[in-house]
Amino acid sequence: MKVTALKTSHIIKNNENLFEVICETLDYNKIELTERSVIVIAETLVGTSENRIIDIESVKNISEKAEELALKYQIDPKFAQLVLEESDEIVGGIPGMLFTEKNGILIANGGIDESNSGIEGKVSLWPRNPFGSARDLVQKIKQKFGLTDFGIIISDSRVQPIRKGVVGVAIGIDGFHPIIDCRGRKDLFGHEMKWTTRAIADQLSDTAHVVMGECDEQTPCVLIENCPVEFTNDPIPQDSMLMPKKDDLFYRIWKK
Amino acid sequence: MKVTALKTSHIIKNNENLFEVICETLDYNKIELTERSVIVIAETLVGTSENRIIDIESVKNISEKAEELALKYQIDPKFAQLVLEESDEIVGGIPGMLFTEKNGILIANGGIDESNSGIEGKVSLWPRNPFGSARDLVQKIKQKFGLTDFGIIISDSRVQPIRKGVVGVAIGIDGFHPIIDCRGRKDLFGHEMKWTTRAIADQLSDTAHVVMGECDEQTPCVLIENCPVEFTNDPIPQDSMLMPKKDDLFYRIWKK
Numbered sequence: 181m182k183v184t185a186l187k188t189s190h191i192i193k194n195n196e197n198l199f200e201v202i203c204e205t206l207d208y209n210k211i212e213l214t215e216r217s218v219i220v221i222a223e224t225l226v227g228t229s230e231n232r233i234i235d236i237e238s239v240k241n242i243s244e245k246a247e248e249l250a251l252k253y254q255i256d257p258k259f260a261q262l263v264l265e266e267s268d269e270i271v272g273g274i275p276g277m278l279f280t281e282k283n284g285i286l287i288a289n290g291g292i293d294e295s296n297s298g299i300e301g302k303v304s305l306w307p308r309n310p311f312g313s314a315r316d317l318v319q320k321i322k323q324k325f326g327l328t329d330f331g332i333i334i335s336d337s338r339v340q341p342i343r344k345g346v347v348g349v350a351i352g353i354d355g356f357h358p359i360i361d362c363r364g365r366k367d368l369f370g371h372e373m374k375w376t377t378r379a380i381a382d383q384l385s386d387t388a389h390v391v392m393g394e395c396d397e398q399t400p401c402v403l404i405e406n407c408p409v410e411f412t413n414d415p416i417p418q419d420s421m422l423m424p425k426k427d428d429l430f431y432r433i434w435k436k
Numbered sequence: 437m438k439v440t441a442l443k444t445s446h447i448i449k450n451n452e453n454l455f456e457v458i459c460e461t462l463d464y465n466k467i468e469l470t471e472r473s474v475i476v477i478a479e480t481l482v483g484t485s486e487n488r489i490i491d492i493e494s495v496k497n498i499s500e501k502a503e504e505l506a507l508k509y510q511i512d513p514k515f516a517q518l519v520l521e522e523s524d525e526i527v528g529g530i531p532g533m534l535f536t537e538k539n540g541i542l543i544a545n546g547g548i549d550e551s552n553s554g555i556e557g558k559v560s561l562w563p564r565n566p567f568g569s570a571r572d573l574v575q576k577i578k579q580k581f582g583l584t585d586f587g588i589i590i591s592d593s594r595v596q597p598i599r600k601g602v603v604g605v606a607i608g609i610d611g612f613h614p615i616i617d618c619r620g621r622k623d624l625f626g627h628e629m630k631w632t633t634r635a636i637a638d639q640l641s642d643t644a645h646v647v648m649g650e651c652d653e654q655t656p657c658v659l660i661e662n663c664p665v666e667f668t669n670d671p672i673p674q675d676s677m678l679m680p681k682k683d684d685l686f687y688r689i690w691k692k
Contacts, residue, residue: 272689345635379601386642430597433528
């Protein structure tokens with residue numbers, strides 16, 4: 181498996197066409213796409229192409245709830261309002277940050293990023309439909325390059341329990357199965373595996389983050405070649421990577 | 437960055453010398469180690485080399501606490517006793533599994549594995565000193581191959597909150613800094629990053645798990661070449677990847 185960070189030819193601006201950006205970036209990096217590749221794309225790039233960079237000053241109509249959160253967690257009420265609008269649920273917070281659930285994923289500030297979003301006062305919102313954007317890209321790229329097996333991951337970074345540092349999380353994917361179910365398969369000694377499923381899409385997000393960076397690298401796309409996943413043309417259900425809360429270990433143990 | 441799963445020439449048995457196993461595996465896969473490589477090793481292999489495969493029937497002196505956990509979570513009292521001995525804390529459980537903290541890491545069953553541990557009734561325990569084993573290997577491998585920049589990760593897999601499937605976690609490392617601190621660095625637009633630190637050792641564990649598999653692949657070592665980490669000769673503190681609970685987002689929000 182080969183992992184290559186792809187630098188864009190320029191800093192991508194609001195409303196640039198994502199498919200064209202990807203094609204131009206492949207060209208700029210002299211990449212010829214081959215079968216069994218996956219491209220991991222930073223969610224900020226996808227959001228930017230959807231004009232999801234907005235000026236925090238443009239947020240009006242601050243709700244009572246937003247004022248309350250802003251006071252409690254020492255954040256700008258406008259930012260709190262945006263997080264409320266972008267999130268499905270506010271799970272909690274610490275000073276300076278709200279912790280939220282969005283599309284079934286636990287993520288800081290409803291996925292709103294203050295970095296890599298442009299000049300001061302701008303923030304970037306999550307892509308509107310990460311699975312849809314991934315599917316659209318997979319279909320266009322397969323057609324343009326004549327590929328059968330190809331996948332896209334739209335990726336964000338997030339914290340993990342009682343460990344330092346962010347890891348990657350796949351917020352939208354297409355072209356391959358995001359979970360590998362080992363249950364019923366045999367181990368080295370022929371025993372049947374009882375528990376294990378593998379979060380291969382999250383593992384590949386993490387793989388990409390190793391070379392992608394988080395600062396000023398200008399490499400929002402990562403090409404993973406010779407990728408050991410099970411490719412498919414079928415659409416991937418949006419809940420395919422989510423553990424129902426009633427079955428979730430952390431949720432059952434910690435969140436009473 | 438290139439990622440290669442290394443098959444062992446045979447199934448590794450109790451008490452085989454780990455350094456010799458790694459050298460033989462490199463040879464068997466015709467690998468010439470180069471500067472800036474990291475080898476990720478499955479914890480089961482390290483445990484096996486330390487004779488940490490044990491027969492569950494050999495567990496005696498079942499404590500009252502173990503009997504209680506066994507009843508509550510429908511597990512074998514002998515297994516519960518082992519988990520108690522191996523863990524620093526029992527965090528909770530679900531039917532069939534205990535959730536524990538060990539060396540500051542949240543992990544199922546105190547890191548005890550029922551798969552890839554040998555014939556029926558055998559389980560594998562975590563390596564005794566993952567940081568020490570990693571350091572020992574790094575020093576021996578650097579010397580044998582005349583390398584300056586080389587790293588080792590000893591890796592396990594674990595679940596993540598409200599997501600399906602396991603991801604990789606680094607339980608011991610040496611040869612490079614496991615966390616990249618981006619705070620104070622600039623983003624694309626020159627803004628200073630306020631929050632982000634990157635769990636690069638965990639990200640590399642995950643990278644390895646993509647090609648390593650969890651079943652009968654017999655590839656407990658993964659070579660990552662041209663690895664973008666900051667190499668060092670200094671020993672890595674055992675708590676360098678741990679977020680103090682008082683500062684941890686999940687802990688502060690969920691665990692009251």
